[in-house]
Amino acid sequence: MLILSCPVCGVTAEETEFQGGGEAHLKRFGPGASEDDFESYLFMRENPREVHFERWRHAYGCGKWFHAARCTTTLEVFGTYAAQTTEPPKDLRDKISEKRPNWTWREFK
Amino acid sequence: MSEPVTALGGASADNGIATLAEASLQGMISLRGDLTASAVKKAVTSASGAAMPEQGRVTAEGDRALCWMSPDELLLLCPYDAVGETLDRMHKALAKSHALAVNVSDARAMFRVSGARAREVMAKLSPVDLAPDQFTPGMFRRTRLAQVPAAFWMPEEEAFHIICFRSQAQYVFDVLTVAAQPGSSVGVYQE
Numbered sequence: 001m002l003i004l005s006c007p008v009c010g011v012t013a014e015e016t017e018f019q020g021g022g023e024a025h026l027k028r029f030g031p032g033a034s035e036d037d038f039e040s041y042l043f044m045r046e047n048p049r050e051v052h053f054e055r056w057r058h059a060y061g062c063g064k065w066f067h068a069a070r071c072t073t074t075l076e077v078f079g080t081y082a083a084q085t086t087e088p089p090k091d092l093r094d095k096i097s098e099k100r101p102n103w104t105w106r107e108f109k
Numbered sequence: 110m111s112e113p114v115t116a117l118g119g120a121s122a123d124n125g126i127a128t129l130a131e132a133s134l135q136g137m138i139s140l141r142g143d144l145t146a147s148a149v150k151k152a153v154t155s156a157s158g159a160a161m162p163e164q165g166r167v168t169a170e171g172d173r174a175l176c177w178m179s180p181d182e183l184l185l186l187c188p189y190d191a192v193g194e195t196l197d198r199m200h201k202a203l204a205k206s207h208a209l210a211v212n213v214s215d216a217r218a219m220f221r222v223s224g225a226r227a228r229e230v231m232a233k234l235s236p237v238d239l240a241p242d243q244f245t246p247g248m249f250r251r252t253r254l255a256q257v258p259a260a261f262w263m264p265e266e267e268a269f270h271i272i273c274f275r276s277q278a279q280y281v282f283d284v285l286t287v288a289a290q291p292g293s294s295v296g297v298y299q300e
Contacts, residue, residue: 008179014236017253061179061251
């Protein structure tokens with residue numbers, strides 16, 4: 001079971017108090033975008049083994065969105081961080097590198 | 110003018126391992142706004158008499174209390190009859206702030222679970238660490254009770270106050286009754 005810490009209200013709880021919101025850091029391609037860009041925005045999702053970045057919502061708590069970095073095989077949570085960002089913070093990426101050397105995820109590593 | 114009633118008409122049960130009771134009518138005012146703004150802080154502390162609660166905590170003063178709901182939301186508890194007057198004062202104090210104060214007294218239900226096994230009853234229903242050294246009086250927790258959202262705090266040792274949506278009051282009372290049924294004690298928090 002995943003144990004997440006909400007960076008907004010400081011509560012640490014297991015996953016049933018939260019709601020998963022899918023892949024993190026998607027860039028939206030809307031009207032006027034090329035069909036390829038729109039297709040990848042709409043349908044193409046990461047399905048990695050190990051390091052993954054996701055959006056979560058503290059649905060039964062403060063109700064706020066945040067980001068989480070976790071391992072899909074061990075369910076280890078590397079850290080959670082604010083929703084108001086377009087990329088994982090540097091210190092978190094360094095922390096992941098210590099535990100999972102040579103990880104890559106989309107354009108991040 | 111219609112007569113205000115609680116969701117379950119004051120239902121109670123005390124034949125189980127903890128005493129359950131629906132609280133009488135409770136005035137509740139929900140406030141949304143920037144909780145770091147001094148005008149907002151002043152409005153709620155003067156309306157409640159209680160100090161500004163820290164993250165995840167509740168502060169009480171007499172029959173009024175301030176509950177920390179999220180970084181931009183507070184819940185003010187006051188006597189049911191005093192809501193109108195309290196709300197007027199808050200609206201005046203918040204006139205120039207981007208904030209919203211609303212009377213939600215009739216949209217919520219409140220329960221009290223008490224007794225030496227109250228922690229156990231709550232721990233059966235919510236994903237919260239309720240060990241005596243982890244959850245203490247003064248803390249305020251929004252979480253779920255079985256399948257519905259709820260918030261609770263401990264006004265004193267061996268007692269919980271629970272707030273839930275009024276439409277889910279019967280469900281909450283029913284799951285509490287099951288969690289507290291006679292002979293269902295686990296003994297996890299007692300030596």
